[in-house]
Amino acid sequence: MHMFEDISRQQYGQLIDGDADDFSAGGPPLLDERKYTVADIGPRARSVFGYIYDFGDDWVHRIRVKKVQPPEVGKRYPTCTAGARAAPPDDCGGVPGYEDLLEALRDPEHEEHEELLEWVGGSFNPEAFDLKATDKAVRAVK
Numbered sequence: 001m002h003m004f005e006d007i008s009r010q011q012y013g014q015l016i017d018g019d020a021d022d023f024s025a026g027g028p029p030l031l032d033e034r035k036y037t038v039a040d041i042g043p044r045a046r047s048v049f050g051y052i053y054d055f056g057d058d059w060v061h062r063i064r065v066k067k068v069q070p071p072e073v074g075k076r077y078p079t080c081t082a083g084a085r086a087a088p089p090d091d092c093g094g095v096p097g098y099e100d101l102l103e104a105l106r107d108p109e110h111e112e113h114e115e116l117l118e119w120v121g122g123s124f125n126p127e128a129f130d131l132k133a134t135d136k137a138v139r140a141v142k
Helices: 094-106 113-119 131-140
Strands: 002-005 011-013 048-053 059-064
Touching: 094 113
Parallel strands: none
Antiparallel strands: 002 011, 002 048, 048 059
């Protein structure tokens, strides 16, 4: 689950059973994200909007539009042009849980080291970033 929020606090996300009222909490109703683009939420350079991912863990991001350019002919969109560090594993407990996970993975003597190492698939490098894989994942978003 995720949601975008523009500067006016209008929220965009995945409507479940068409019920936007569950998220509005007295504010404007949740809009169906499939009907909008990033250009609608952050239309010009220096626009800022929010992205909240994994309700409960609440990974909150502030996104600032650096530059708006016309699309390049022959280029596929959306595309990831740059990035840094690995994404935290899903359901790791938000920022505090992620910090605990990294601490346990760094310390082979930690009581949860082996269990968490297995949970992340045998290895996890928080500094790794794979531009090709990330771009492929971005393109798969419908």
